[in-house]
Amino acid sequence: SLFSPAMDTRGPLAPELPQLLHRSPQPCAWTPGARAGEKNVLSSTAAAQALATLIRPCYGPHGRQKLLVTATGETVCTGCATAILRALELEHPAAWLLREASHTQAESRGDGTAFVVLLAGALLEQAELLLRAGLPRAQLRGSYAAATTEVLATLPSLAVRSLGPLEDPFWALYSVMNTHTVTQTDFLTKLVAHACWAIRELDGTFKPERIGVCTLRGATLGDSCLLPGLVVAGKPCGQVTMVLRGARVALFACPFGPASSNAPATARLSSPEELNKFRKGSEQRIEKQVSQLADMGINVVVVWGEIDEKTLLRADRSGIMVIEAKSRREMVYLSEVLGTPLLSYLVPPLVPGKCLRVYGQELGESLAVVFEWDCPSSPALTLILRGATTEGLRGAEQAAYHGIDAYSQLCQDPRLLPGAGATEMALAKILSEKGRKLDGPEGPAFLAFAQALRSLPETLAQNAGLAVAGVMAEMYGAHQAGNFLIGVGEEGIMNVAQEQVWDTLMAKAQGLRVAADVVLQLVTVDEVVVAKKSPTQQQDLNSDSKKAKKCPSLVRKNSFGINK
CATH class of the missing domain: 3.30.260.10 (TCP-1-like chaperonin intermediate domain)
Structure with a gap:
């Protein structure tokens, strides 16, 4: 049955799925093609469920966090689904497609990554049940597409608040x-x-x-x-600590001074005279580079790298403010905002960044640098x-x-939807009522889509430590009575309008669309074909495996190609 026992306690028992399928004028029977389709969807379901199992404990306001050990050895403690998915090394193509879909949601709407993964996993799980009951893959895809259209058409009617x-x-x-x-x-x-x-x-x-x-x-x-x-983490290093008018900025991702002694290309010197000549030449070159910056009107330099003291003194004499940045990410952001390139050599930029003033700011025990503009677009x-x-x-x-x-x-x-799982339960109720009235494959597909939507508030209740069966039964009864503002709270069900818990309509609609698209794509997959590796690639893999045996990894890989 498509309904859990908690669902059945609030109404008449729903017919079994095979009975609904056989109401169609053309009953569905098991065929070799259907079995082949079932096998491939089962493979996709297993990979999607592996991702969903990893993300499910992090869903909602009571979600837990995970300690991730990335491929570079960095340890990250986070509950953000986007960060978790980014750190995984995926091999199964279905899991890879699902991650790409979730990244699309994160890039376009900024939120809803976990929603996409959990809903897609639940839809594939319900698709497995439909295939086992005898629904052909082509009809399953068409019915799921019809259910998605119905959901997206119904969603705006549930927006009861706007900013x-x-x-x-x-x-x-x-x-x-x-x-x-x-x-x-x-x-x-x-x-x-x-x-x-x-x-x-x-x-x-x-x-x-x-x-x-x-x-x-x-x-x-x-x-x-x-x-x-614009404030960035950093500190002024020289005597010039501020530029209060007409700042012209250059950004460098390299040492501010002579090349490091660990540089790949080093001079071969055979006598003390050659060493002194090399030092004088290097100092003259650095002095020339600083003079070129001053001649171009550069009075602020932001450096992500080592800062040489002698070069810093030359910059002070030229009236150049030197700022030591803390991260490359902030340098890239500065480059985008200022419209000047991030250079890897001490040469003047063709287009320097411009702002009104630059000055250091003490924030407790930390130092920061402030860039201020006088134009409204900055x-x-x-x-x-x-x-x-x-x-x-x-x-x-x-x-x-x-x-x-x-x-x-x-x-x-500005439209807002009821949050805390209330929108998902309302959509599930509407789909269930329509699915019971439809004949043919669309009826069971609508019921399956509704059950997948119910899994999201169920996850919220589970992460909040509530009695899931009881909370879901209360929510089901409230929504059947027409109160679609009931969601999952910290202590049980709650009225989301009174508690002011809302979701944006744009993010929810995009998440539903993205999850449905990736499921429809996976349902149409006929076979997973892996190209045979060439002998040279096989030798490389064998050598890598030998190295891996000598240095065992701390990352455990499950049967679906997902590292944990």
């Missing part, structure tokens, strides 16, 4: 950010809401790139704040996040970016 143009966005962003940060969600949401509100244009447009996020270790998350301009605010650990800062940073993305979506479409 007003002059309304505080805090309550609309809280439920989005609450799933990504562990502590002080209220305070962090207020900061993000205030930043979004301040950056929003008078005509209602919103440019998320005008809000920067900077993480600085030290203090606590409660010490986070908003600063004007970054206007930066959210400074403080924290004791890198992992805590990473979670707060992800929550902030999700909140900014959610507000950007609400500026395009």
Whole structure:
């Protein structure tokens, strides 16, 4: 049966799936083609379920976190589904397609990665039941497509709230950010809401790139704040600590000074005279490079690399402010914002970055550098996040970016859906009622789609530590009575309108569409074909396996090609 015992307690028992299938004018019977289709969908289901099992404990505001050991040996503690999927090494093509679909959701809407993985896994699991009951793969695909169309057409009718143009966005962003940060969600949401509100244009447009996020270790998350301009973690190194007018910036991802002694190309010197000549030539070359920067009007240099003291003194004499950056990611962001290239040699850029002023800022025990503009299209605010650990800062940073993305979506479409699994239960009720009335393969497919949707609030209840059967039975009864605002709370069912728990319509619709698309693609797969490796590749694999035996990996691989 497509319904769990908790579902059956609230209404008449649903007919068995084979009975529904055989109501069709052309009964479906088992054929070799159907069995072959079942075998391939079973393979896809197993790979998708492996991913879903990994992501399921992280879903929702009560989701848990995982300690990941990446391929480079870095240890990451995170509950973000996007980060977890990115760290996996996948071999099964179905799992690879599902990860690509979830990344599409993350890139386009910023949120809903776990939703896509869990819904796709549940839909493939229900597809397996339909194939076992005798539904041909072609009819299954068509019926799933019809159910997806019905869901997307019904979804806007469930939007019962919208963000007003002059309304505080805090309550609309809280439920989005609450799933990504562990502590002080209220305070962090207020900061993000205030930043979004301040950056929003008078005509209602919103440019998320005008809000920067900077993480600085030290203090606590409660010490986070908003600063004007673009703030990056770094410190001024020389005597010139600020440029208050007409800053012209150059970015370098190389040492600020002579080449390192560990460079690949080194001079071969056979006498002390040659050594002195090499040193003088190197100093003259560095002095010339600094002079070229000053001649081009460069008065701010941001360096991601070692800074030589003698070169720094030459920069001080030329009036150049030298800033030591902390990460390459911030250098790339600066390059995008300033519109100047990130150079690997000490040469003047063809197009220097321009801003109004640059100065250092002390934030507790940490140092940061502020870039300010006087034009409206440049970054206007930066959210400074403080924290004791890198992992805590990473979670707060992800929550902030999700909140900014959610507000950007609400500026395009202000409609909101009931959160906490209420929308999924409402859609499941509508599909179930229509599926019982349909003859042929579409009826069972609608019921299967509804059961897949019910698995999402069930996961929320499970992660919250609730009695899943009881909570699902109460939700089912409330939705059958017409109250589709009932969702899963911390202590049981709750009214999402009273608790102000909402989902953005754009993210939910995109997640449903992406999950359905990848499932329809996997259902049509006829066979998984793996190309035979060439002898040279086989030799390389054998040599790699010998090395792996000498250095055993700490990563365990399961039967579906997913590293854990």
